[in-house]
Amino acid sequence: xxxxxxxxxxxxxxxxxxxxxxxxxxxxxxxxxxxxxxxxxxxxxxxxxxxxxxxxxxxxxxxxxxxxxxxxxxxxxxxxxxxxxxxxxxxxxxxxxxxxxxxxxxxxxxxxxxxxxxxxxxxxxxxxxxxxxxxxxxxxxxxxxxxxxxxxxxxxxxxxxxxxxxxxxxxxxxxxxxxxxxxxxxxxxxxxxxxxxxxxxxxxxxxxxxxxxxxxxxxxxxxxxxxxxxxxxxxxxxxxxxxxxxxxxxxxxxxxxxxxxxxxxxxxxxxxxxxxxxxxxxxxxxxxxxxxxxxxxxxxxxxxxxxxxxxxxxxxxxxxxxxxxxxxxxxxxxxxxxxxxxxxxxxxxxxxxxxxxxxxxxxxxxxxxxxxx
Numbered sequence: 403x404x405x406x407x408x409x410x411x412x413x414x415x416x417x418x419x420x421x422x423x424x425x426x427x428x429x430x431x432x433x434x435x436x437x438x439x440x441x442x443x444x445x446x447x448x449x450x451x452x453x454x455x456x457x458x459x460x461x462x463x464x465x466x467x468x469x470x471x472x473x474x475x476x477x478x479x480x481x482x483x484x485x486x487x488x489x490x491x492x493x494x495x496x497x498x499x500x501x502x503x504x505x506x507x508x509x510x511x512x513x514x515x516x517x518x519x520x521x522x523x524x525x526x527x528x529x530x531x532x533x534x535x536x537x538x539x540x541x542x543x544x545x546x547x548x549x550x551x552x553x554x555x556x557x558x559x560x561x562x563x564x565x566x567x568x569x570x571x572x573x574x575x576x577x578x579x580x581x582x583x584x585x586x587x588x589x590x591x592x593x594x595x596x597x598x599x600x601x602x603x604x605x606x607x608x609x610x611x612x613x614x615x616x617x618x619x620x621x622x623x624x625x626x627x628x629x630x631x632x633x634x635x636x637x638x639x640x641x642x643x644x645x646x647x648x649x650x651x652x653x654x655x656x657x658x659x660x661x662x663x664x665x666x667x668x669x670x671x672x673x674x675x676x677x678x679x680x681x682x683x684x685x686x687x688x689x690x691x692x693x694x695x696x697x698x699x700x701x702x703x704x705x706x707x708x709x710x711x712x713x714x715x716x717x718x719x720x721x722x723x724x725x726x727x728x729x730x731x732x733x734x735x736x737x738x739x740x741x742x743x744x745x746x747x748x749x750x751x752x753x754x755x756x757x758x759x760x761x762x763x764x765x766x767x768x769x770x771x772x773x774x775x
């Protein structure tokens with residue numbers, strides 16, 4: 403597997419389903435890009451109205467969609483401040499851009515969290531169709547959502563667009579839909595003649611992974627779609643390392659409800675085998691920003707901790723089992739399963755012609771909801 407260190411250049415635009423996803427999936431990438439002084443935009447598709455709420459102090463928000471949405475907007479703002487990102491857009495606040503539609507019709511349809519259920523530790527499935535809220539993202543026609551995102555792409559003209567891999571990382575239906583919206587929006591932006599980004603378009607040395615190589619005259623002339631992944635072997639190594647990480651035993655003694663993921667159980671879809679080339683982002687240099695952002699999402703993320711000695715760690719340092727460290731710390735979601743705070747983020751890279759929008763009839767966990775383009 404060829405590892406290409408990230409080289410922030412030109413604009414970066416991230417597309418995520420809910421507040422907290424930007425940090426959990428791409429926090430180090432966003433912080434690294436922002437720290438390099440390059441433009442960073444986050445587009446969030448919903449406000450996470452259906453999310454479970456951690457902690458008794460905020461438990462009253464669970465089930466109250468508008469109240470939880472408002473609270474999570476505040477959490478998101480604090481997280482983005484920690485990551486150094488100032489340009490943020492909620493997708494439903496963007497004008498549709500459909501031909502014949504009058505301008506200014508913004509916010510007339512709210513895009514809402516579609517909800518989910520846990521199918522297995524760390525793996526989600528769709529909620530029952532009868533339980534979908536009005537305006538659920540999975541029920542919004544694909545082109546309606548994609549036109550809005552295409553408008554943002556045309557306005558911001560990023561060099562890189564990042565989102566989930568096709569199965570949404572862990573199977574959440576909104577993550578899957580966010581991937582589909584992103585791919586379709588890139589197609590629509592290209593049809594409008596906006597596929598050449600401002601950042602890096604004239605640089606013949608722009609690095610392309612999985613497409614044109616450095617020095618190729620076409621390098622830098624196509625918008626790149628980056629998808630968040632993790633090599634399966636890295637994911638399993640991280641689970642083994644997490645179990646023996648300094649501080650985890652003490653934490654579990656204080657909070658016996660917390661469990662560890664089984665290193666041998668099936669991995670979520672984000673874990674990939676057979677990866678040939680990936681862009682790598684080291685988390686260590688922006689660890690403080692990422693930890694601050696995770697802690698900002700207090701209704702969704704708990705027990706965020708950094709292993710002793712990893713506050714200013716050397717990315718090439720060794721883990722507790724010898725060999726390269728894959729884990730800097732830990733956190734847990736509402737399922738009380740500890741997760742590794744990784745030392746690296748990984749991204750596959752394609753050109754804008756990443757594939758046509760597909761008809762979706764369920765996710766990898768065969769959830770009961772089916773929807774189409």
